[in-house]
Amino acid sequence: MGKTLQIGPLSVPAGGKAFGYLPVTTLASGAELGVPVHVVAGDEPGPGLALVVGLHGHEYSAINILREVLQSVDPARLRGHLIMVPMANPVAFEYGSKSTWIDGLYGGPGDLNRSWPGSPDGWLTERLAHAMAHEVFPHIDVVIDFHGEALGARNRNYYGYVLKTTAEAMSNERLEELAVNFGMEVLIERHVEPGPGSMTSFAFSQGVYVIGAEISDFYGLELPEGGRSLPGVRTLTETGVTGVENTMKLLGMIEGEPELPAVQARLRGMAGVGPRHGGLLIPAYSPADLGRLFPSGTALGTVISANSFEQLDVLRMPYERGMLVMVKGDLPFVHVNPGAGDFGSYVADAEGMVWIRR
Numbered sequence: 139m140g141k142t143l144q145i146g147p148l149s150v151p152a153g154g155k156a157f158g159y160l161p162v163t164t165l166a167s168g169a170e171l172g173v174p175v176h177v178v179a180g181d182e183p184g185p186g187l188a189l190v191v192g193l194h195g196h197e198y199s200a201i202n203i204l205r206e207v208l209q210s211v212d213p214a215r216l217r218g219h220l221i222m223v224p225m226a227n228p229v230a231f232e233y234g235s236k237s238t239w240i241d242g243l244y245g246g247p248g249d250l251n252r253s254w255p256g257s258p259d260g261w262l263t264e265r266l267a268h269a270m271a272h273e274v275f276p277h278i279d280v281v282i283d284f285h286g287e288a289l290g291a292r293n294r295n296y297y298g299y300v301l302k303t304t305a306e307a308m309s310n311e312r313l314e315e316l317a318v319n320f321g322m323e324v325l326i327e328r329h330v331e332p333g334p335g336s337m338t339s340f341a342f343s344q345g346v347y348v349i350g351a352e353i354s355d356f357y358g359l360e361l362p363e364g365g366r367s368l369p370g371v372r373t374l375t376e377t378g379v380t381g382v383e384n385t386m387k388l389l390g391m392i393e394g395e396p397e398l399p400a401v402q403a404r405l406r407g408m409a410g411v412g413p414r415h416g417g418l419l420i421p422a423y424s425p426a427d428l429g430r431l432f433p434s435g436t437a438l439g440t441v442i443s444a445n446s447f448e449q450l451d452v453l454r455m456p457y458e459r460g461m462l463v464m465v466k467g468d469l470p471f472v473h474v475n476p477g478a479g480d481f482g483s484y485v486a487d488a489e490g491m492v493w494i495r496r
């Protein structure tokens with residue numbers, strides 16, 4: 139039997155499940171602010187796996203993945219333990235925003251994925267990070283970091299990161315194995331240094347492995363021999379649940395062989411293609427085009443003035459050949475800002491792309 143887990147105010151005996159909140163603070167209104175957490179403690183001791191949704195509060199679709207995992211996981215057949223945070227930034231979620239609105243109002247940036255390791259008496263966002271850094275991270279070996287705007291919102295992303303780091307305690311081979319095994323069809327390399335800032339940087343400084351998933355519905359890779367790698371849509375929830383189960387299988391937490399797609403594409407980098415001028419973006423492609431390849435110069439979208447309706451900008455594929463990995467989904471147009479971060483689309487560099495087939 140495993141021993142009792144103590145996570146914040148929760149005492150979870152081996153073989154048990156629990157739900158509660160990591161205390162953060164009391165808001166001016168008197169409302170208690172806490173980070174919600176589900177814990178599933180296996181009968182047998184083993185690795186700790188955390189699932190984190192909502193470092194960005196508007197990226198909440200992956201909550202459905204956690205719902206399904208919580209229903210299906212059986213503590214009696216689990217080695218180790220699962221810690222699930224369905225909404226890491228409840229304040230941003232309240233406003234449907236990426237970052238903490240209160241911190242933005244008074245001057246702090248409020249991005250919970252730039253606030254680690256946090257502080258017990260700092261900005262609200264730093265307190266949220268601190269609660270997770272102190273109550274969750276000491277108990278885990280791997281964390282899955284779910285991103286991707288909610289379905290029905292502006293952006294549809296589909297890719298997993300192959301994370302690389304110079305952190306001494308980490309193995310880049312293991313990071314790659316975890317990324318491929320999670321099982322998203324699109325895999326993009328990204329270097330992250332250990333230290334303060336993102337949750338991934340903090341995790342690497344603690345020797346904790348990270349799987350990063352930018353996730354939405356997906357219609358398959360465009361194959362070099364023609365056609366797509368999937369017969370229809372692969373849903374966000376199925377992709378995520380399969381990825382969590384694949385990870386638990388790799389870590390020895392549950393029995394079974396990982397279920398991997400027939401084709402994965404590993405790409406070496408990506409870029410946002412953003413407008414020089416804000417206005418209304420008329421996207422040239424839809425979420426069904428994620429995973430498709432386009433030559434240099436392909437028009438990915440047009441920006442028009444919301445006032446005069448004149449054309450202000452055409453967004454074009456910057457790579458010799460690139461894969462569409464984020465698109466703004468809705469016609470007739472989507473509001474865009476010229477500032478960093480509000481890109482018209484994301485594209486991955488297809489030069490030197492490696493196909494993984496099985």
Ligand SMILES: [Zn+2]
Nearest residue numbers: 194197285286
């Ligand atoms: Zn995000």
